[in-house]
Structure formats: C-alpha cells, structure tokens
Amino acid sequence: MLADDPDYSFDILEARHAIEASTAWHAAxxxxxADKEIIRLCFEATQSEDPDIASQADVRFHLAIAEASHNVVLLQTMRGFFDLLHSSVKQSRQRMYQVPPVFARLTEQHQAVMEAIVAGDAEAARQAMMGHLGFVHATIKRF
Structure with missing residues (x-):
C-alpha cells in the first residue's frame, strides 16, 4: 500500500504545495x-488542547481556504484529497506539535496565511502558504 511507503508523506506534501499555493492566492x-470568518474560526480551533479536534481543525482550515478560492476544480481536488490530507496533517501534528518552538512557528504560519487572505493580498497569501508547507516538509524530514 502507498501509505506504507516512507516517501508517500512527502508526495502528499508536494501535491499540497502545488494545490494550496493556488487556493491561498485565489482565496485572497x-x-x-463569511469565508474569512470561517477561516478565522478554523484557525482558532487549531489551538484546541484536544489533539483530535486540533488536527481536524487544521484540515478544516486548509479546506476553508480552498472553499474561499471559489474555484470549483481546486475545491473538488482538495475535497478528493481530504482523507489523505487528514492523515498527513494528523501525522505531521503528532511529530511536530510536540516541540513547542515548532508548534509556535506553525501557528504563526497559519496566522500569516489567514491575515494575507483577510487583507486580500494574494501574493502574500501564496508565499505564506508555500513557506508553511515548505517548513512542514523540512521539519518532517528532521523528525
């Protein structure tokens, strides 16, 4: 099965990088x-003390951005990707969110994406999302 392949999580991240940079740009x-409020609420829920709620909120945050892009193809791609996305986020959170400085960086990155979208700054949103997923990729390699 592909999920047992150690490179599979990196393949997922590469695909996310390609798709989510675009969804962030379009969302901005x-x-x-209403879209911005949903993104904000999802961001706040990622701070939950319950790891299951936090990981679900993390996935929902990324899906809310895709929804806010108002691009049906990107949204369908993200929704089709949902199970893989949830598994990827849950694994990433289990590895990275145990380290407080890493958790703080990820929170800052999510906030930067959200703020760029709320401000309508498409290029900043794209760059923030690319930086976030690049950081996740590099951090997972270390753990």
Missing part, C-alpha cells in the same frame, strides 16, 4: 466576509 482575491 475572492473570499467573502
């Missing part, structure tokens, strides 16, 4: 006030 250009 097209998000409604």
């Amino acid at each position: 250009m097209r998000a409604t006030d």
